[in-house]
Amino acid sequence: MSGIVPTFSDLSFYTTAAGQDKRYKSLINLFKEEFDTEPEFLARSPGRVNLMGDHIDYNKFSVLPMAIDADVIAAVGCSEDSKVVLVNTDKSFQSEGFELPANGAVIEIDKAKHTWGNYFKCAMIVAHHYILEKFPDYVDGGKKPLKGMKLAFNGSVPTGGGLSSSAAFCVTSTLAILRANGVKSISKEELTRITVVSEHYVGVNTGGMDQCASIYGEKGKTLLVQFKPKLVGIPFDAPLIKPHEMVFLISNSLVKANKHETAPRDYNLRVVEMAISAEMYAKHFGLKLDKDSNVSTGSMRDFMDKYFEVYLKEDAWDGSDIKIGGKRLNEMLALTEKLFSEKEKEGFTTSEAAEKIGISVEEFTETFLSKFPVKYEKLKIYQRSKHVYAEALRVLEVLSLFQSHSTASDGDSFLREFGRILNESLRSLDIYNGSVTTELNELCDISTSNGAYGARVTGAGFGGSVVHMTTVDKLPNVIKALKEQYYNKRLPDLSEAELSEALVVSKPAAGSCYVDLASL
Numbered sequence: 001m002s003g004i005v006p007t008f009s010d011l012s013f014y015t016t017a018a019g020q021d022k023r024y025k026s027l028i029n030l031f032k033e034e035f036d037t038e039p040e041f042l043a044r045s046p047g048r049v050n051l052m053g054d055h056i057d058y059n060k061f062s063v064l065p066m067a068i069d070a071d072v073i074a075a076v077g078c079s080e081d082s083k084v085v086l087v088n089t090d091k092s093f094q095s096e097g098f099e100l101p102a103n104g105a106v107i108e109i110d111k112a113k114h115t116w117g118n119y120f121k122c123a124m125i126v127a128h129h130y131i132l133e134k135f136p137d138y139v140d141g142g143k144k145p146l147k148g149m150k151l152a153f154n155g156s157v158p159t160g161g162g163l164s165s166s167a168a169f170c171v172t173s174t175l176a177i178l179r180a181n182g183v184k185s186i187s188k189e190e191l192t193r194i195t196v197v198s199e200h201y202v203g204v205n206t207g208g209m210d211q212c213a214s215i216y217g218e219k220g221k222t223l224l225v226q227f228k229p230k231l232v233g234i235p236f237d238a239p240l241i242k243p244h245e246m247v248f249l250i251s252n253s254l255v256k257a258n259k260h261e262t263a264p265r266d267y268n269l270r271v272v273e274m275a276i277s278a279e280m281y282a283k284h285f286g287l288k289l290d291k292d293s294n295v296s297t298g299s300m301r302d303f304m305d306k307y308f309e310v311y312l313k314e315d316a317w318d319g320s321d322i323k324i325g326g327k328r329l330n331e332m333l334a335l336t337e338k339l340f341s342e343k344e345k346e347g348f349t350t351s352e353a354a355e356k357i358g359i360s361v362e363e364f365t366e367t368f369l370s371k372f373p374v375k376y377e378k379l380k381i382y383q384r385s386k387h388v389y390a391e392a393l394r395v396l397e398v399l400s401l402f403q404s405h406s407t408a409s410d411g412d413s414f415l416r417e418f419g420r421i422l423n424e425s426l427r428s429l430d431i432y433n434g435s436v437t438t439e440l441n442e443l444c445d446i447s448t449s450n451g452a453y454g455a456r457v458t459g460a461g462f463g464g465s466v467v468h469m470t471t472v473d474k475l476p477n478v479i480k481a482l483k484e485q486y487y488n489k490r491l492p493d494l495s496e497a498e499l500s501e502a503l504v505v506s507k508p509a510a511g512s513c514y515v516d517l518a519s520l
Contacts, residue, residue, distance in 0.1 A: 004185055005175065005215070008520045013219060013510040016071050019491050021155060023340050024073065024520050025433040027089060031152040034087045036096075039075035041179060042515040045159035045171035046071040047164045048213035049250055049467050049506055050458045051222065052425060053395040055384075055433050057209035058271050059278075060227040060301035061392035064399070065209055065390035066508040067217020068250070072155040072168040073515075075461040076176045084124075086117055089154040096120075104145035106132075109146030109201055119166055120151075122198040123173030130194045131181060158501065160256030162457070162464020170198040170511055179514070192231055200294075203372055204263050210459075217511030224399065226319050228301060233245070239402055241411040242433050244471035251447070251482055252502040253439040254491060255463035266462045270433065271295065272374050273384045278303045279357050284312050284339060294467060295371045300388050300492065304332050311323070322396045322403075329393040336389060340382045346379025351479055356374050380434070387432035394421050394428075415471065419454030421470055426456040435461030443486055444468075450481035467506075479503055 024042070031039045046067040052061030061281035077086075082100040096117035097228050101107060106128045106488045109121045153172075157165035157228050162187055174195050174440045176187060196208035216233025224234040238246065263269075271294050278298040278321045282289045289298025308314040308328055317324050348356065354364035398421055405414045426444055430436035443466045451474035460468040470478050481504060487494055494502070 002035070004187055005191055005513040005514070007516055008510075009516045010520075014511065015219060015507045015509050016069055017473070021520070023156075024515070027073060027075050027152055028517075029111075029518065030079070030087065030089055030154075031150070032150060035085075035150045037077060037150075039517065040077045041176075041245065042073060042075055042348055042517060042520075043069055043172050043175040043513075044073040044178065044515055045168045045175065045214045046217055047168045048210060048217070049163060049248065049465070051248070051467065052398045052421065052456075053209075053391055054425070054429060054457065054459065054461065055274075055435065056226070056271055056388050056391050056395075057227065058206070058299070059274055059388050059392075060292060060299045061388070062226045062395055063209045064222060064224060064225055064395055065213035066222045066505075066506075067213055067511050068163065068506050069509045070156040071509075072153060072157060072160075072165070072172045074154075074172050074176050075152045076180060077150045078180050079150055081148045084120070084147065085150050086120055088116070089152070093153075100146055100148065100209040103397060108124055111203055114202070116169075118202050120173045120200070123170045123195070124177055126176040126194045126198050127174050127181070130178070130190070131183065135183070135392055146177065147180055149177070151176060157247050158465075159254055160463060161252045162459035162461065163250065164210040164214065164459060165387050165475065166199055167195075167203075167206070168214050168444065171195050173199065174177050175514065186436065188511070191215050191373055192233070196231065200372075204267065206267075208293075210497040213388045213511075215512045216439065217509055219508065219510045221508050225506075228305075228319060233511075236402075239405045239414065241405075241414060241471070244411060244473050246411075246415065247470060247472050249452070249468040249470060249475065249478060249508045250458070250465050250506050251443050251486075252465045252504075253417075253437070253463060254494075254502060255437055262462060264375040267460050268372045269374045269376055271372070271383060272368050272377050272433070272473045272476055274300055275474060276353055276357070276368055276379060276389075277381045277385045280331075280353075281335070281339065281385075282306070283357050288309060295368055297367060300385070304389075306329055307335075322400050323450050325396050326393060326400075329389050329396070331462075332389040333386065333393070334471060336382065338383045345382040345520070347380050347382075349378065353379050353381070363490060383434070387428045390428055390432075391425060397421050405466065411471075415453045415469070419448075419452070419469060422454030422456045422467075423448065429457050429461060432462070434437055435436075437461075437463055439486075439490070440464075440466055443479040443482065446479050446481050446485045447478050451475070453466045453475045 047070045048065045050065040088097045195211040218235040221235035275297045277294040278300045281303045293299040370495045397465040447468040452468040452470040455468040
């Protein structure tokens with residue numbers, strides 16, 4: 001369902017509607033208890049699981065996620081004053097309130113004081129900029145003050161679970177702020193465009209896959225998220241496998257991946273290392289790159305495009321021809337082996353990296369190390385480069401596999417090939433990207449030894465969740481093995497409710513929407 005973010009009149013958009021009605025009513029009751037009034041509307045955005053293509057979205061390479069039923073919902077009302085009040089059904093998120101700037105300026109975030117309310121402020125910043133950009137007639141003296149708001153939130157996406165809880169929260173919040181301030185309709189393309197940078201305001205250098213998957217999700221469909229020539233989510237049907245139905249199981253390692261706290265050594269550092277890599281390649285071949293990375297330098301996709309278009313004088317690749325993309329990515333992998341010496345493959349110091357690009361340490365620091373906080377001993381440029389180009393190639397391999405098996409009568413052959421690609425991705429994320437923990441590897445080993453055809457970390461990693469691919473008939477044995485060999489041993493005090501939340505069978509779900517209050 002492309003086009004405008006929809007409004008649903010009931011909860012049938014969930015793949016499994018059981019319990020959702022009770023959840024929504026509890027949220028509305030909380031709103032009424034806290035604010036002594038009825039909410040005006042409901043906004044919602046889901047989490048996502050990424051099937052293939054991690055740590056390549058901010059390099060502008062396509063990825064293959066799907067939205068899931070787990071989501072963030074908000075009951076929303078407007079205030080007569082300029083105060084914003086946030087409450088949550090999860091009492092570990094304490095109520096927060098703040099005043100909007102009296103002069104109508106865009107709100108600022110105190111990064112030294114990290115609270116869940118800062119993520120709401122991220123949404124407020126991008127929504128406010130959008131209103132100023134698109135509705136100049138509403139602007140008084142160049143500024144438009146936003147309305148005060150009252151919001152109650154409920155989230156079923158586990159925090160730090162690698163299923164994009166922060167993106168779901170930011171997109172839901174953006175939808176709420178826009179409608180409260182008179183923007184009754186927004187396209188999925190525009191909502192994606194403005195929300196992809198939302199988390200940057202709290203210092204997390206995200207790419208764009210999470211927001212795009214949350215917004216463009218469709219019930220029963222996986223997504224191809226493309227970043228060039230423009231950011232868009234393209235829904236498509238997963239293959240119908242016979243005789244047994246393919247199914248995805250998500251297991252939460254319960255190792256929290258708190259991007260805000262660990263980003264300098266983990267997520268942000270990967271973004272910076274890959275931006276440095278693109279400029280090293282470009283320097284070697286005398287190419288000037290567009291400033292399309294998250295740190296306003298060249299991206300690894302842009303280097304590949306310039307290498308073939310400018311250096312080799314070949315036609316541009318729009319990302320759709322799998323054969324052309326595969327050939328080019330294989331050549332990038334060959335270049336990666338040639339470009340770095342054995343010593344360089346071990347890593348670069350700051351001065352060594354600056355020298356290879358041909359700039360001073362001061363210029364290097366200003367260009368790569370000043371926009372977002374990073375910490376490192378050595379920059380692992382070779383390893384990150386190898387992961388990005390190989391992972392982008394695996395996305396194309398999965399697309400090709402899906403296209404050639406729209407209905408797979410030889411289901412076992414398809415499942416084994418898909419499983420092989422998933423397992424290779426895990427190995428690359430572990431060895432070359434360094435984002436796989438011991439716990440995540442253990443979950444993958446257990447499932448693939450007990451009926452899963454393949455398993456890999458999904459999302460940023462450094463904790464979080466694993467996606468396992470199996471079939472309906474093998475699923476009970478996979479779940480049994482994970483419970484006995486991982487959760488019961490590592491986390492023996494987990495309640496049955498907590499265990500059921502940690503193991504979720506997932507089908508592709510609907511994306512961002514509003515929900516009609518009259519239906520509840």
